[in-house]
Amino acid sequence: MNPSLHSEDAIDEGLLWPATQHSAQQREAKRQAVLSAAAQLFNERGFHATSLDDIAARLGVSKPTLYYYVKNKEEILLGCVRQGLQLMLDGIEASRRDGGTALDQLTACMQVYARIVTQDFGMCLIRVGEEQISAPNRAELRRIKAEIDHEFRRLVAQGVEEGSLAPCDPKMTAFVIGGALSWIGRWYQPGGEYSPQEVAGHCLKTLLAGVLRR
Amino acid sequence: MNPSLHSEDAIDEGLLWPATQHSAQQREAKRQAVLSAAAQLFNERGFHATSLDDIAARLGVSKPTLYYYVKNKEEILLGCVRQGLQLMLDGIEASRRDGGTALDQLTACMQVYARIVTQDFGMCLIRVGEEQISAPNRAELRRIKAEIDHEFRRLVAQGVEEGSLAPCDPKMTAFVIGGALSWIGRWYQPGGEYSPQEVAGHCLKTLLAGVLRR
Numbered sequence: 001m002n003p004s005l006h007s008e009d010a011i012d013e014g015l016l017w018p019a020t021q022h023s024a025q026q027r028e029a030k031r032q033a034v035l036s037a038a039a040q041l042f043n044e045r046g047f048h049a050t051s052l053d054d055i056a057a058r059l060g061v062s063k064p065t066l067y068y069y070v071k072n073k074e075e076i077l078l079g080c081v082r083q084g085l086q087l088m089l090d091g092i093e094a095s096r097r098d099g100g101t102a103l104d105q106l107t108a109c110m111q112v113y114a115r116i117v118t119q120d121f122g123m124c125l126i127r128v129g130e131e132q133i134s135a136p137n138r139a140e141l142r143r144i145k146a147e148i149d150h151e152f153r154r155l156v157a158q159g160v161e162e163g164s165l166a167p168c169d170p171k172m173t174a175f176v177i178g179g180a181l182s183w184i185g186r187w188y189q190p191g192g193e194y195s196p197q198e199v200a201g202h203c204l205k206t207l208l209a210g211v212l213r214r
Numbered sequence: 215m216n217p218s219l220h221s222e223d224a225i226d227e228g229l230l231w232p233a234t235q236h237s238a239q240q241r242e243a244k245r246q247a248v249l250s251a252a253a254q255l256f257n258e259r260g261f262h263a264t265s266l267d268d269i270a271a272r273l274g275v276s277k278p279t280l281y282y283y284v285k286n287k288e289e290i291l292l293g294c295v296r297q298g299l300q301l302m303l304d305g306i307e308a309s310r311r312d313g314g315t316a317l318d319q320l321t322a323c324m325q326v327y328a329r330i331v332t333q334d335f336g337m338c339l340i341r342v343g344e345e346q347i348s349a350p351n352r353a354e355l356r357r358i359k360a361e362i363d364h365e366f367r368r369l370v371a372q373g374v375e376e377g378s379l380a381p382c383d384p385k386m387t388a389f390v391i392g393g394a395l396s397w398i399g400r401w402y403q404p405g406g407e408y409s410p411q412e413v414a415g416h417c418l419k420t421l422l423a424g425v426l427r428r
Contacts, residue, residue, distance in 0.1 A: 046343055046346065129260055131260030163427060164426065166425065166426065172416035175401065175416075176417050176420040179397025179400075179401070180394035182393070183394065202387075205382075206386065206424075211379050211380065211422050212379060212423055213377060214380065
């Protein structure tokens with residue numbers, strides 16, 4: 001049996017994609033669909049309670065088909081978490097390009113972060129603990145997380161310098177901001193009482209202005 | 215073989231407790247030691263990467279001994295999470311008894327919460343996802359979590375009423391406060407750069423006063 005042909009046939013049977021000749025781009029799009037379905041399931045049931053059979057079933061394809069796109073469950077999780085992190089890096093980069101004061105940029109980054117953790121890959125990044133990922137890959141993920149954290153610290157420090165933010169320990173302030181926003185991903189239920197925009201709005205307001213009456 | 219005697223002998227071999235006659239109190243103290251060791255391991259390695267053998271090894275006892283105190287790993291996790299929640303309920307109750315304004319009580323509850331999530335059981339409550347726990351037990355844990363959440367909401371609403379807190383949506387404000395404080399448990403490394411008191415102090419200051427310059 002030709003595994004590549006088998007897989008292509010099987011995944012096309014799933015009616016997810018039209019039956020056309022193979023290309024790297026198409027393969028990547030299908031791999032992407034595998035990651036999306038997996039992220040949803042990990043978020044709903046947890047990483048350990050989700051099997052490759054569950055992922056295949058959600059996509060309407062056979063399990064051998066999945067192996068054409070991914071090696072195993074850890075690779076899938078790693079792909080999901082990488083995507084969540086990449087979305088954040090892209091959002092931060094876009095905020096930086098948009099320019100403005102440090103406070104403008106910090107606010108934009110907070111909005112990006114709050115939005116992404118309500119989406120499949122970002123939620124997966126928050127909900128699934130690092131201990132599911134093996135050491136070398138974990139180091140890579142930590143490096144990216146540190147990059148995001150440093151960007152928040154840099155903006156907080158710059159905000160203090162420009163006078164828009166109160167004097168503080170930028171490391172701890174970035175941590176409080178990141179923590180409160182990350183927690184959205186642990187708690188948020190799509191389709192619940194609040195829209196992602198409402199949650200982000202309330203969180204940003206509370207974090208920026210604080211709780212005490214002025 | 216008498217499993218109870220076997221277990222008692224084995225756990226005494228571990229030199230954790232003096233060899234004395236059995237009592238319910240002693241049994242509970244030993245069960246407590248099992249939970250403590252387990253919480254530390256779950257926090258260090260994750261729930262799934264920790265085996266009953268690991269827990270037994272950390273206590274210096276044999277695995278059959280553990281079965282005298284706990285049925286399985288889920289029961290251990292449930293015990294750890296229940297303790298984390300009970301510590302919070304006790305702390306909240308103590309803050310209430312101490313009285314003062316709603317802001318005083320809210321601040322005291324925040325301090326309690328921040329402290330507990332840097333300790334073994336509280337950290338376990340934060341780090342281990344609910345999906346490791348089966349449905350009926352999960353419902354019980356959610357009920358207790360909701361109780362804690364409602365206490366924060368009640369204090370926020372009362373703080374707005376007494377004029378110490380800015381007008382807000384108490385549900386969302388309680389969520390931001392709880393989220394930022396919970397995140398400490400995901401990130402905090404005992405023996406790291408900041409003491410639990412420093413972390414709590416910075417978080418409370420940032421959450422109460424906000425980030426913007428007044």
